[in-house]
Amino acid sequence: MHATILHKPGDIRFEDCPDPKILAATDAIVRLSATCVCGSDLWPYRGIQEIKQPTPMGHEYCGIVEEVGKGVTSIRPGQFVIGSFFASDNTCPHCKAGYQSSCRHRELVGGAQAPRLRVPLADGTLVATPEIPPDELVPSLLASSDVFGTGWFAADAAKVKPGATVAVVGDGAVGLLAVLSAKQMGAERIIAMSRHVARQKLARSYGATDIVEERGVDGIARIQDLTKGLGADAVLECVGTQESMAQAIGATRPGGFVSYVGVPHGVSLDAQNLFFRHVHLHGGPAPVRRYLPTLIDLVWSRKVDPGKVFDLTLPLEQVAEGYRAMDERRAIKALLRP
Amino acid sequence: MHATILHKPGDIRFEDCPDPKILAATDAIVRLSATCVCGSDLWPYRGIQEIKQPTPMGHEYCGIVEEVGKGVTSIRPGQFVIGSFFASDNTCPHCKAGYQSSCRHRELVGGAQAPRLRVPLADGTLVATPEIPPDELVPSLLASSDVFGTGWFAADAAKVKPGATVAVVGDGAVGLLAVLSAKQMGAERIIAMSRHVARQKLARSYGATDIVEERGVDGIARIQDLTKGLGADAVLECVGTQESMAQAIGATRPGGFVSYVGVPHGVSLDAQNLFFRHVHLHGGPAPVRRYLPTLIDLVWSRKVDPGKVFDLTLPLEQVAEGYRAMDERRAIKALLRP
Numbered sequence: 001m002h003a004t005i006l007h008k009p010g011d012i013r014f015e016d017c018p019d020p021k022i023l024a025a026t027d028a029i030v031r032l033s034a035t036c037v038c039g040s041d042l043w044p045y046r047g048i049q050e051i052k053q054p055t056p057m058g059h060e061y062c063g064i065v066e067e068v069g070k071g072v073t074s075i076r077p078g079q080f081v082i083g084s085f086f087a088s089d090n091t092c093p094h095c096k097a098g099y100q101s102s103c104r105h106r107e108l109v110g111g112a113q114a115p116r117l118r119v120p121l122a123d124g125t126l127v128a129t130p131e132i133p134p135d136e137l138v139p140s141l142l143a144s145s146d147v148f149g150t151g152w153f154a155a156d157a158a159k160v161k162p163g164a165t166v167a168v169v170g171d172g173a174v175g176l177l178a179v180l181s182a183k184q185m186g187a188e189r190i191i192a193m194s195r196h197v198a199r200q201k202l203a204r205s206y207g208a209t210d211i212v213e214e215r216g217v218d219g220i221a222r223i224q225d226l227t228k229g230l231g232a233d234a235v236l237e238c239v240g241t242q243e244s245m246a247q248a249i250g251a252t253r254p255g256g257f258v259s260y261v262g263v264p265h266g267v268s269l270d271a272q273n274l275f276f277r278h279v280h281l282h283g284g285p286a287p288v289r290r291y292l293p294t295l296i297d298l299v300w301s302r303k304v305d306p307g308k309v310f311d312l313t314l315p316l317e318q319v320a321e322g323y324r325a326m327d328e329r330r331a332i333k334a335l336l337r338p
Numbered sequence: 339m340h341a342t343i344l345h346k347p348g349d350i351r352f353e354d355c356p357d358p359k360i361l362a363a364t365d366a367i368v369r370l371s372a373t374c375v376c377g378s379d380l381w382p383y384r385g386i387q388e389i390k391q392p393t394p395m396g397h398e399y400c401g402i403v404e405e406v407g408k409g410v411t412s413i414r415p416g417q418f419v420i421g422s423f424f425a426s427d428n429t430c431p432h433c434k435a436g437y438q439s440s441c442r443h444r445e446l447v448g449g450a451q452a453p454r455l456r457v458p459l460a461d462g463t464l465v466a467t468p469e470i471p472p473d474e475l476v477p478s479l480l481a482s483s484d485v486f487g488t489g490w491f492a493a494d495a496a497k498v499k500p501g502a503t504v505a506v507v508g509d510g511a512v513g514l515l516a517v518l519s520a521k522q523m524g525a526e527r528i529i530a531m532s533r534h535v536a537r538q539k540l541a542r543s544y545g546a547t548d549i550v551e552e553r554g555v556d557g558i559a560r561i562q563d564l565t566k567g568l569g570a571d572a573v574l575e576c577v578g579t580q581e582s583m584a585q586a587i588g589a590t591r592p593g594g595f596v597s598y599v600g601v602p603h604g605v606s607l608d609a610q611n612l613f614f615r616h617v618h619l620h621g622g623p624a625p626v627r628r629y630l631p632t633l634i635d636l637v638w639s640r641k642v643d644p645g646k647v648f649d650l651t652l653p654l655e656q657v658a659e660g661y662r663a664m665d666e667r668r669a670i671k672a673l674l675r676p
Contacts, residue, residue: 093568093591094568094591094592094593097591097592097593098593099592099593099616101616102592102593102616104567229442230431230432245609253431253432253435254432254435254437254440254622255432255435255436255437255440260609260613263610263613264609264610264612264613265610267608267609267610268606268607268608268609269606269607269608269609269612270605270606270607271583271598271602271605271606271607272601272602272603272605274602274607274619274621274622275598275601275602275621275622275623276622276623277622278437278439278440278622278623279620280618280619280620281612281618281619281620282617282618282619283612283613284592284612284613284614284615284616285613285614285616
C-alpha cells in the first residue's frame with residue numbers, strides 16, 4: 001500500500017510501504033474509512049520537534065476491522081471502530097483510574113495516514129459503534145479519535161460545571177471542540193480567544209458567547225475585564241506554548257482551574273507565580289479512551305457535530321496538500337479519504 | 339512595648355516599638371496568649387529572601403481581643419480569637435469560593451512576635467473559640483493559625499480520600515501536620531519523608547505508616563517501590579524547593595494529585611514533564627480562614643493535638659534563640675510566651 005511518511009521538515013511523501021500485519025495476538029488490522037492531519041503533526045513538519053528518521057505519520061483513525069489476533073476477544077472483523085493515539089490495555093490500575101493514555105502497557109499508534117493500520121491492544125483500545133455508521137457521521141466519529149476527545153478532556157480536567165465562565169486559549173480543532181465540550185458540560189459563558197474570522201464563527205456555532213482577539217497581557221486584561229476582575233472559573237489551554245500557558249494562568253480566578261492538553265514545547269512554569277495565582281493545573285495526553293463511549297453516543301444521537309472542524313477534505317494521496325493548508329492556516333483540519 | 343525586628347540576615351532583635359493602634363474602623367487589637375517562629379521566617383533570616391529594611395516579624399497568633407474599631411460587628415473585646423497570616427474580608431467572591439488568602443482586600447499580617455497585634459479586617463479574619471481556652475489547648479490553637487491550617491490545605495488540595503496512599507515531602511511543622519491532616523481525612527497509608535529521628539517519631543504518632551529517608555531520585559524510587567510501581571495517590575509538598583517539587587511530582591501516580599504549600603523559592607517546572615506525568619497540581623498560600631472553624635472544633639474536642647509540633651517554648655524576649663534553634667534544626671518549632 002501507499003502511506004504517509006515525513007522525511008524531513010516540510011517533506012511529506014505518500015509512498016510505497018509494507019502492508020500492516022498482525023504482530024502480536026492482541027493486535028487488530030483496521031481498514032480506515034477516514035483519517036486526518038493533526039495540529040501536533042505540524043510540530044515535526046515545521047521542524048520544531050526533531051525527527052531522526054523517515055517517520056510514518058497519523059494517529060487519528062476509524063474504520064472497519066479486517067483481522068484480529070488470536071488473543072482478541074471483544075473486537076471482531078466487520079465492526080466499525082474508533083481508537084485513539086495511545087493504545088491501552090484498559091485493565092491496568094492507571095487505565096482503571098481513567099488515565100488510559102498513561103496505561104502501563106501503552107503503545108503509540110502511528111502510521112494512520114494510510115489505508116490500513118495495525119492497532120495494538122485492540123480489546124482495550126478500540127470502541128465499536130452500534131452499527132456501521134452512515135457516511136455523514138464519519139467525520140464526527142473520526143474527530144472523536146483525538147481532537148474531540150482532547151477538547152473534552154480539556155473541559156473535564158478544568159472541572160467545567162453548569163453555569164461556569166470558561167475561556168479557551170487556541171482556535172485550532174482542539175480549542176474549537178473544547179468550546180463544544182464546555183457547552184455540553186453546561187458552561188454559561190464561553191470566551192473563545194481567536195483572531196481568525198472563520199474559526200470565530202465556528203466557535204460561536206459551538207457555543208462561544210464572547211470572542212477575545214487580544215493576546216498576551218492584553219488578552220489577560222480583556223478576560224479580567226469581561227469577568228469583572230475575577231478571572232474565569234476555568235481556562236482551557238489548547239496550544240502548548242509559553243505564551244498560551246501564561247495567558248491561561250493569568251486569566252484564571254484564584255481557586256480556578258487551568259487545563260492544558262497540547263504537548264508543551266519549551267514551556268517552563270514559575271512555581272511562585274502559580275502559587276500566588278492559586279490555580280489548579282491539570283493536563284497531559286488526553287485519555288480519549290475514557291471518553292469514547294460518551295462521545296460516540298453524543299455523535300450517534302446527533303447531539304453534537306464535531307466533524308465540522310474538518311473544513312478541507314482530500315483524497316488520501318493528496319495528504320501533502322493537507323499539511324500545507326493547515327501549516328498556512330488555510331484549513332482548520334484536513335480530512336483524508338483513503 | 340518590645341517586639342521582634344529582623345534587621346538583617348541572622349540579626350533578630352527584641353526591641354522597643356510603638357504600641358499597635360486601631361488604624362481603620364475594621365481593625366482589632368489582640369493581646370497575644372502565644373506566638374511562634376515560622377519555617378517561612380527562616381527564608382529572610384537565612385538571607386534567601388531579601389529584606390530591604392528592619393522588618394517586624396511574626397504572623398501566627400491567638401489571644402484575647404482588647405479593642406475593636408467602630409466598624410467591627412461580630413468580634414468583641416474579651417473573646418479569645420485566632421487569625422491567620424492574610425487578613426481577609428471573608429465576603430468577596432474569592433473568599434466565598436474558599437480562597438480567603440487571595441481575598442480582594444487581603445492584607446499581610448505582620449509583627450505578631452510581640453505582646454500585642456493589630457489585625458485588619460477583624461470580622462472576616464478572626465474566629466473566636468467557644469470560650470476562653472484552658473492553657474493546655476493554647477499551643478494547638480496557635481498551631482491552627484498557620485501550620486495546621488497549611489498542612490490541612492496540603493491534604494485538601496491533594497484531594498486526600500479515605501483509603502488513599504499519601505506521601506508527604508518535608509518534615510517541618512507543616513509536613514508533620516499534613517500527616518495528621520491526611521490521617522484525619524482517612525488516608526490508609528501515609529509515607530513521611532524524613533531523616534530526622536525525632537520528627538519521624540512525631541510523624542508516626544500523627545499517623546505515618548512508613549518513613550522514607552532517601553531523597554531525590556532515590557526517594558522517588560523508594561515510593562514507587564512501596565506503591566508497586568504505581569506512585570502515590572497524593573503527594574503533599576511542604577518545603578518549596580526545586581528538589582522537593584521534583585520529588586513530589588515524580589512520586590505521584592498518573593491522575594494523582596500534587597499539592598504544594600510552601601512558598602516556592604526559585605522553582606521552575608518543566609511543563610512537558612508535568613504533562614506526561616499526568617498529575618494534578620494545586621497549591622498556594624493556604625486559605626487557613628476557610629478551615630479555622632473545623633480546626634478549632636478538632637482541637638477543642640481534643641481529637642487532635644497539633645501543638646505537639648512545638649518542641650521548644652521560650653519567653654518572648656528570647657525570640658532570637660527560637661530562630662537559632664530552628665535554623666540549626668535543634669527545634670521543630672519554637673513557641674513564644676509574651
